[in-house]
Amino acid sequence: MEQLPLAATGAELSVWSLFWQAGWVVKLVMIGLLGASVWTWAIVFDKIFAYARMRSALDRFEQIFWSGQSLEELYRTLADRTTTGMGAIFVAAMREWKKSFEKGAKSPIGLQTRIDKAMDLALTREMERLESRLGFLATIGSAAPFIGLFGTVVGIMTSFQAIAGSKSTNLAVVAPGIAEALLATAIGLLAAIPAVIAYNKLSSDVGKLGVRMEGFADEFSAILSRQIDEKVAPRAAA
Known part of the structure; x- marks a missing residue:
């Protein structure tokens, strides 16, 4: 007969009952932490797939770029598409290149500077897109x-209030409040x-x-620099 209260207490200490x-x-506190945990996993899976797609896109672009296809032809192919990664950097640089030549670029240094800035801006936008919502993970962590x-502190305060109200330090009185407190801590660590x-x-x-895209930007800048020396520098000297 004396085992029944202990059994009942065990049932009351299940996770669902404690909640x-x-x-x-x-x-x-528990609901907020559980919601944060769900959102954390949603971000994690979204980023895993997004980064896998980005790696595949970088591989495909590098294969096409170094295949020997002309820059003009590649630009015409990508100009009207939504590009990401190296493609976005390439399109930004070529767009500035073409605009400058249409306006009759005369300064090699000025053209090179504008192209580098265009690629830097494109790279920054790509990095911001890749890093979006990572701050939420850092905040939750x-x-x-x-x-x-x-939640633990509030739960322990509840336990002390129960002790004061019942004027008893019996484990059956103290355990539920302490268990609630520990459950809140556990959910916090779970998130x-x-x-x-x-x-x-x-x-x-x-x-x-980012290192891969920055490396491409540097390589492409060097390629365009050589073409600037061939096309713009003689015109500026004349």
Whole structure:
């Protein structure tokens, strides 16, 4: 007969029961952290697929660019399309190149500077797009444990109030409030740990993609520099 209260207490300490027994503040903390965890995983999977598509796009563009196809023909192919990565950098540089020649560019240095700035702006936009929403992962990784700790403090305060109201330190009185507090902490860690790991991994992937695009921009700048010396420099000297 004395085993029944313990069995009942065990049932009351299930995760689902603890959630419904928690105070409204602790419930809000748990719901907020669970929502943040779901959104974190949504961002993680979206970025994994987005970065995989970007790597494939960079590989395809490099293969086409170094295949020997003329720059003018490649530009006509890409100019009217929505381009990303190296394609966007290439189109930005060629568009500035063509605009400058249509207006009769005379200064090789000025043309080279404008082309480099156009590629830098395109690269910046691409990096901003790749890094979008990574800040949310960093925020969750750093803030979720403290939000869970807030729920823990509220839960422990509830336990002390229960002790004071019942004037008993029996485990059956103290356990539910402490369990609620620990559950809030656990959910906070559940949201924070994947967010931190994902942020570090995805930031590393973004850095590698950025290095590839920046390397292409430097190579393409050198190619255009040679063409500027051939076309614009003699005209400026004349």
